[in-house]
Amino acid sequence: AIVAAALHYYADHSITLAGHMRYDPGRKWRDLPPGELYPQGMGFAQEIAPLYAQVRAACPETADGVFIAGTGFRCVGILDALERDLARPVLSANQVSLWHCLRRAGVRTPVAGYGGLLKL
Incomplete structure (x- = not known):
């Protein structure tokens, strides 16, 4: 239901996804309903290497960039590597939120290790 809602949102806003x-x-987590993942501890037990591998494998050649939606992903540690290896921008919900908060606060100092967006 969450993925379907997101796809509907993008379509309604004329955003065409490459994939x-x-x-x-x-x-351990695969059979739990999405609403149970974090209450059961996935936020603490989450490994970033599988996320990196899945994003890298699933990224279509035609994609202009990658957006990792959802604030529950512990993905800051893979943003630079994904951008380098995929040769395109990679944004995450938390990274974009942090960038926006920093800009609203007048902070424009580049931040290393959080993907290309925070280096602007």
């Missing part, structure tokens, strides 16, 4: 994927959190 999309749903993250597979692994055997």
Whole structure:
């Protein structure tokens, strides 16, 4: 339902996606409903290497960039590597929110290690 709602939102706003994927959190978490993942501890047990591998494998050649939607992904540590390896911008919900807050506060100092957006 969440993915369908997001796809509908993008279509309603004339955003054409080159592709999309749903993250597979692994055997321990795979069969839990989305609303149960974090109450059951996935936020603390989440590994970033599988997310990196899945995003890299699923990224279409035609994609202009990658957006990792959802604030529950612990993905800051893979943004630079994904941008380098995919040769395109990679944005995450938390990264974009941080960038916006910093700009609203008047902070324009580049921040290393959070993807290209925070280096602007």
